Amino acid sequence: MLRSEKNVLCIEAHPDDAEFLCAGTLALLRERGWQVHIASVTPGDCGTVQYSREEISRIRKGEAARAAAILDGQYHCLESDDAFILYDRPTLLKAIAVVRKVRPTIVLTLSPSDYMVDHETASRLAQTACFCCGVVNIATPGAEPFEPIPHLYYTDAVEGKDKFGEAIRPSMVVDITGAMATKEKMLCCHESQRDWLLKHHGMDEYVAMMQRLGAERGKMGSVSFAEGFRQHLGHAFPQDNILRKELGTLVHTF
Ligand SMILES: [Zn+2]
Numbered sequence: 001m002l003r004s005e006k007n008v009l010c011i012e013a014h015p016d017d018a019e020f021l022c023a024g025t026l027a028l029l030r031e032r033g034w035q036v037h038i039a040s041v042t043p044g045d046c047g048t049v050q051y052s053r054e055e056i057s058r059i060r061k062g063e064a065a066r067a068a069a070i071l072d073g074q075y076h077c078l079e080s081d082d083a084f085i086l087y088d089r090p091t092l093l094k095a096i097a098v099v100r101k102v103r104p105t106i107v108l109t110l111s112p113s114d115y116m117v118d119h120e121t122a123s124r125l126a127q128t129a130c131f132c133c134g135v136v137n138i139a140t141p142g143a144e145p146f147e148p149i150p151h152l153y154y155t156d157a158v159e160g161k162d163k164f165g166e167a168i169r170p171s172m173v174v175d176i177t178g179a180m181a182t183k184e185k186m187l188c189c190h191e192s193q194r195d196w197l198l199k200h201h202g203m204d205e206y207v208a209m210m211q212r213l214g215a216e217r218g219k220m221g222s223v224s225f226a227e228g229f230r231q232h233l234g235h236a237f238p239q240d241n242i243l244r245k246e247l248g249t250l251v252h253t254f
Pocket residue numbers: 013014017119
C-alpha cells in the first residue's frame with residue numbers, strides 16, 4: 001500500500017526533544033499543508049523530583065499533546081521508560097507500527113551521536129523503523145506495511161556536540177526565524193520541565209537553551225535562527241533533499 005504524501009513524523013526520545021531540535025521546521029511544513037506527528041519513545045517519566053513516575057508521565061504526555069496541537073498535530077508515545085530505551089524487538093515493533101500508522105514521507109529523528117544513550121537509541125530505532133516499514137514479513141497488527149522508505153533526517157545533537165565535546169556539523173540548516181515564536185510557544189507547553197529548571201537555575205534556562213542553539217545554527221545560514229539537520233543517505237533511502245524542495249530558500253546546504 002502506498003502512503004499519503006504530506007505526512008511528517010518526528011521520532012524523539014523524550015516529550016520535549018522535538019521542541020528543542022526541530023519544531024521550527026515542523027511548523028514551516030505545517031504552514032505548507034503538511035500533517036505533523038510527534039512520537040516520543042518514553043513519556044519522560046524521570047523528568048521530575050516531585051511526582052511519581054505515573055503522575056509525571058501523565059503530565060508530560062498532556063504537555064506534549066498540547067504542544068503538537070499548536071501545529072494541529074498528533075502526539076504518540078511508545079511507552080518505554082526513561083534511561084531504558086532499548087534496541088530490542090518489542091520496542092522496534094512499536095517504532096515500526098507508529099511509522100506504518102502515520103505513513104510519513106519525511107521522518108525527523110535525533111542525532112545518532114548525542115549526549116545520552118536514550119537519544120542515540122531512539123535514533124537507531126527510527127532508522128530501522130524507516131528501513132523496515134515496507135517489509136511484509138514483519139507483522140505489526142493494525143498497521144499495514146507501506147512503501148517507499150521515508151526521507152530520514154537527523155536533528156542536531158543537544159548543544160551541537162557529541163559525547164567527546166566535538167562539534168557535530170549539520171549538512172544543512174533550515175531558517176526558522178519566521179517560526180521561532182511558534183517553536184517557543186510549543187516549548188513552553190512543557191511547563192513541568194520549564195518550572196523544574198526555573199527552580200534550579202533561577203532563570204528561564206529552558207527557553208534560553210533552545211534560543212542559543214537556534215542562534216548558533218542561524219549564523220551558519222546568516223539568519224537569526226535556524227535548525228540543523230543531516231540526511232540519512234545510506235543504501236535504499238531516498239537520495240533527494242525533500243526538505244529543500246518543500247522549504248526552498250529557507251534551506252541552506254553545505
Ligand atoms: Zn531528550
